[in-house]
Amino acid sequence: xxxxxxxxxxxxxxxxxxxxxxxxxxxxxxxxxxxxxxxxxxxxxxxxxxxxxxxxxxxxxxxxxxxxxxxxxxxxxxxxxxxxxxxxxxxxxxxxxxxxxxxxxxxxxxxxxxxxxxxxxxxxxxxxxxxxxxxxxxxxxxxxxxxxxxxxxxxxxxxxxxxxxxxxxxxxxxxxxxxxxxxxxxxxxxxxxxxxxxxxxxxxxxxxxxxxxxxxxxxxxxxxxxxxxxxxxxxxxxxxxxxxxxxxxxxxxxxxxxxxxxxxxxxxxxxxxxxxxxxxxxxxxxxxxxxxxxxxxxxxxxxxxxxxxxxxxxxxxxxxxxxxxxxxxxxxxxxxxxxxxxxxxxxxxxxxxxx
Numbered sequence: 001x002x003x004x005x006x007x008x009x010x011x012x013x014x015x016x017x018x019x020x021x022x023x024x025x026x027x028x029x030x031x032x033x034x035x036x037x038x039x040x041x042x043x044x045x046x047x048x049x050x051x052x053x054x055x056x057x058x059x060x061x062x063x064x065x066x067x068x069x070x071x072x073x074x075x076x077x078x079x080x081x082x083x084x085x086x087x088x089x090x091x092x093x094x095x096x097x098x099x100x101x102x103x104x105x106x107x108x109x110x111x112x113x114x115x116x117x118x119x120x121x122x123x124x125x126x127x128x129x130x131x132x133x134x135x136x137x138x139x140x141x142x143x144x145x146x147x148x149x150x151x152x153x154x155x156x157x158x159x160x161x162x163x164x165x166x167x168x169x170x171x172x173x174x175x176x177x178x179x180x181x182x183x184x185x186x187x188x189x190x191x192x193x194x195x196x197x198x199x200x201x202x203x204x205x206x207x208x209x210x211x212x213x214x215x216x217x218x219x220x221x222x223x224x225x226x227x228x229x230x231x232x233x234x235x236x237x238x239x240x241x242x243x244x245x246x247x248x249x250x251x252x253x254x255x256x257x258x259x260x261x262x263x264x265x266x267x268x269x270x271x272x273x274x275x276x277x278x279x280x281x282x283x284x285x286x287x288x289x290x291x292x293x294x295x296x297x298x299x300x301x302x303x304x305x306x307x308x309x310x311x312x313x314x315x316x317x318x319x320x321x322x323x324x325x326x327x328x329x330x331x332x333x334x335x336x337x338x339x340x341x342x343x344x345x346x347x348x349x350x351x352x353x354x355x
Contacts, residue, residue: 034124168310194313
């Protein structure tokens, strides 16, 4: 579909609750307890820590950076919200437990009634997806936003995989393009250890979206077709360590933002680059991850570009503490915080619709 055809198709927007007004007293940090997946221990059959999002919030509360009253409660994305990107056929396929078991890589799910799979597995993922969409609008309004979940970068409009059932990155960008005046270009900086083949397939022929992807090419998904969408491709060797890695993050994030000045940066900040991660194959220290996030935020803030951060992959119990430490470091470096709430861009950007 061409850009012009896409505009024609989206002239009338469905009603959504995801662009509700958020009080200025709230930090643009999005979370809901429903993010966490607990279901008779079945979630432990996948290496992903399905409760890491709640742990991040607990650590931030312990440091008195946030409390229940100043974070944004995520809302579950409805079917109408999901249909902005997903096909009806794909969403119907998720009503089969076998399909969900394949996508989430938790085989026993195929033996469970789908209503339980919907409630215990897919609802948390839909809530995280709603959180990403909400955080996208918050980033425009406030200059920055963090969804403590999300980052399902292996899911595209008509297929899921790699624990990713909904294309939250594509959805957040499409919502902004369609609903917020002045937002017409986006840059995705994907620093998860895995190639982000989902959003790459979705934006294959969309010149409005610039994709930088830095990943281990020897692990899942090895999607050669999707690689054609990457505008700045950085493939890493097994066991890449801090010095080389951080040099490349700095060089290529600066290069990407110099090449195209976007209206929004979507930063997929996976922690599966951590040394010892069973799936990532890289050897980055906790301090290296904190520094990586600082480099990306500093590049965005220096240029005055709103940035949305999502947490994506990370398959060790200690990743929650690292994510929390990184968010605290961004605050200590004055890259996020109360001063960013004023969001000098928000006065110049107006919604394209009421919802």
